[in-house]
Amino acid sequence: MSVAIDVHGLNKSFGGKRVVKDVSIAVEEGHVTGFLGPNGSGKTTTMRLLCGLLTPDSGSGTCLGLDILTQAGAIKLQTGYMTQKFSLYEDLTIEENLSFIARIYGMSDRRRRVTEALEKLGLETRRRQLSGTLSGGWKQRLALAAAVLHEPRLLLLDEPTAGVDPKARRDFWDEIHRLAADGLTVMVSTHYMDEAERCHDIAYIAYGELIARGTVDELVDAANLITFRGEGPGADRLAHELLDKPGVATAAPFGSIVHVSGEDREALEAAIAPYRRDPYRWSESRPTIEDVFIHLMDRSEDNFQ
Numbered sequence: 001m002s003v004a005i006d007v008h009g010l011n012k013s014f015g016g017k018r019v020v021k022d023v024s025i026a027v028e029e030g031h032v033t034g035f036l037g038p039n040g041s042g043k044t045t046t047m048r049l050l051c052g053l054l055t056p057d058s059g060s061g062t063c064l065g066l067d068i069l070t071q072a073g074a075i076k077l078q079t080g081y082m083t084q085k086f087s088l089y090e091d092l093t094i095e096e097n098l099s100f101i102a103r104i105y106g107m108s109d110r111r112r113r114v115t116e117a118l119e120k121l122g123l124e125t126r127r128r129q130l131s132g133t134l135s136g137g138w139k140q141r142l143a144l145a146a147a148v149l150h151e152p153r154l155l156l157l158d159e160p161t162a163g164v165d166p167k168a169r170r171d172f173w174d175e176i177h178r179l180a181a182d183g184l185t186v187m188v189s190t191h192y193m194d195e196a197e198r199c200h201d202i203a204y205i206a207y208g209e210l211i212a213r214g215t216v217d218e219l220v221d222a223a224n225l226i227t228f229r230g231e232g233p234g235a236d237r238l239a240h241e242l243l244d245k246p247g248v249a250t251a252a253p254f255g256s257i258v259h260v261s262g263e264d265r266e267a268l269e270a271a272i273a274p275y276r277r278d279p280y281r282w283s284e285s286r287p288t289i290e291d292v293f294i295h296l297m298d299r300s301e302d303n304f305q
């Protein structure tokens with residue numbers, strides 16, 4: 001598989017604050033790469049730097065085989081971008097919005113391509129509905145249709161499914177994977193764990209630094225985290241007490257179960273030892289990607305302070 005993005009040592013500051021620090025990353029063509037990390041950690045800024053939408057203060061690289069410093073204009077033409085906020089005209093219909101976008105791009109054969117996009121994204125039945133009256137899920141579908149109308153090779157999605165119901169999110173992700181299977185490279189920022197699991201690979205960014213990169217399984221393995229699962233009546237209520245114990249990095253209730261994680265097996269065992277009694281049952285389990293991200297977040301916060 002070929003590389004769609006390959007950049008080295010990217011830095012970016014805003015008003016003296018360094019928000020992207022020495023980021024080097026490669027993204028494969030046709031892959032869906034998820035950007036995760038705490039709020040304000042630089043995910044959006046990094047994604048914008050990678051495709052020339054922002055100019056780095058230093059660093060270099062290529063996107064779609066083009067230089068991000070000198071050929072940013074050409075990259076932009078081949079990039080689709082769905083921003084966090086719905087940014088189409090609310091007082092135009094679905095069809096009018098798409099026709100408008102087609103005009104902006106100076107696309108030939110506009111009517112056919114808009115019709116095709118309406119069919120492909122399942123928007124035909126509502127083509128004459130004013131965009132401002134659509135539900136969150138439909139707005140998001142329209143925003144996706146608009147972002148891919150000009151058939152970009154790279155698609156940037158910035159927290160695309162915030163506030164959208166599970167069915168619409170699943171449909172959206174199915175569509176993203178269909179597009180990727182046709183060769184589109186997708187970069188998506190998200191805070192949702194189930195979405196992280198639907199990406200081919202993950203880039204975890206904290207305080208401007210790329211601190212983990214790989215598939216979900218690779219990230220879970222690399223975290224070297226040990227997780228125990230406690231069950232039994234009231235086990236979830238142990239989370240609070242466990243968090244204060246040495247060796248416990250994270251402790252969180254999941255329904256009536258508690259997940260306790262740490263890097264030091266001995267210390268973790270010692271922390272749960274007092275609770276190895278009725279009515280609790282303990283077993284070791286593979287950490288979830290959420291356990292790993294919370295741990296990474298806590299650790300990078302400590303390093304940052």
Ligand SMILES: Nc1ncnc2c1ncn2[C@@H]1O[C@H](COP(=O)(O)OP(=O)(O)OP(=O)(O)O)[C@@H](O)[C@H]1O
Nearest residue numbers: 014015019037038039040041042043044045046189
């Ligand atoms: N154009 C800008 N001018 C000044 N500061 C900016 C600009 N864009 C981003 N920032 C700042 O850079 C930092 C990183 O922002 P960015 O949007 O990249 O983070 P993020 O990880 O995508 O955040 P979130 O998860 O909250 O969307 C933040 O402190 C933000 O306020």
